[in-house]
Amino acid sequence: MNMPEQTNRIFAIKTTSKQERTVADNIKKVIDNGDSDVKVLAIIVPQELKGYVLVETSEQMNRIEQLVEKVPHARVVLHGETTLAEVAHFLVPKPVVSGISEGTIVEMIAGPFKGEKAVVKRIDTGKEEITVELYESVLPIPITIRGDNVRVIDKGEDR
Amino acid sequence: MENVVASSRKKQGHVCRECHRVVEGEACAVCGSGNLSTDWTGYLVIIDPERSEISKKMNIKLPGKYALKVR
Ligand SMILES: [Zn+2]
Numbered sequence: 001m002n003m004p005e006q007t008n009r010i011f012a013i014k015t016t017s018k019q020e021r022t023v024a025d026n027i028k029k030v031i032d033n034g035d036s037d038v039k040v041l042a043i044i045v046p047q048e049l050k051g052y053v054l055v056e057t058s059e060q061m062n063r064i065e066q067l068v069e070k071v072p073h074a075r076v077v078l079h080g081e082t083t084l085a086e087v088a089h090f091l092v093p094k095p096v097v098s099g100i101s102e103g104t105i106v107e108m109i110a111g112p113f114k115g116e117k118a119v120v121k122r123i124d125t126g127k128e129e130i131t132v133e134l135y136e137s138v139l140p141i142p143i144t145i146r147g148d149n150v151r152v153i154d155k156g157e158d159r
Numbered sequence: 160m161e162n163v164v165a166s167s168r169k170k171q172g173h174v175c176r177e178c179h180r181v182v183e184g185e186a187c188a189v190c191g192s193g194n195l196s197t198d199w200t201g202y203l204v205i206i207d208p209e210r211s212e213i214s215k216k217m218n219i220k221l222p223g224k225y226a227l228k229v230r
Contacts, residue, residue: 014221024204025224031206041211045202046227056213084212090201091216091227129230146230 010087011064012052012078019073020045022123023053026071038067054087106150173197174226181224201227
């Protein structure tokens with residue numbers, strides 16, 4: 001793909017605790033209402049990034065600071081801009097099965113086998129599912145469950 | 160960590176499983192899908208899809224509110 005030179009900047013805005021999505025909505029509101037003419041193109045609120053939102057803009061930092069003054073629950077702009085490349089991983093969030101590999105010993109934390117230990121046999125990253133076999137079961141029946149329904153107990157061989 | 164999980168599980172709106180758009184009502188206004196989810200994380204507000212590189216990366220053509228990740 002022949003992408004043009006990247007010109008947009010990304011700034012991080014600090015927010016009041018737990019108000020990340022509210023701040024994103026408020027930024028949109030302020031711009032939609034015409035209360036600010038600062039050009040924000042998009043706002044990312046990654047689940048992993050507590051207390052911040054990321055704004056994509058064609059403007060300089062001082063303009064984003066002007067914007068922040070008008071946005072409820074937005075506090076300050078962090079010094080220094082970042083690039084799309086640096087935040088791209090937030091756009092493809094890490095699957096919940098990451099950190100689990102074949103042979104990992106896990107404990108079921110939800111579902112009918114809650115509390116049972118199991119060994120991971122297979123991982124389907126795309127569907128965020130893992131197939132496990134119960135550890136202490138006489139008949140090792142494979143069970144496919146969501147990757148966030150387990151807690152890692154032992155990383156196994158590739159520690 | 161428990162707080163993080165709790166806050167991510169709190170009541171939230173529906174999003175479309177097809178296009179990840181936040182949906183008001185019974186079906187997605189964009190793709191018409193009724194395949195909705197309340198199990199989603201991350202949030203994205205697209206204001207100018209024409210000029211946003213994030214929109215291009217996410218292949219989003221319309222302004223609006225989206226989930227980053229939907230189950
Ligand atoms: Zn849709």
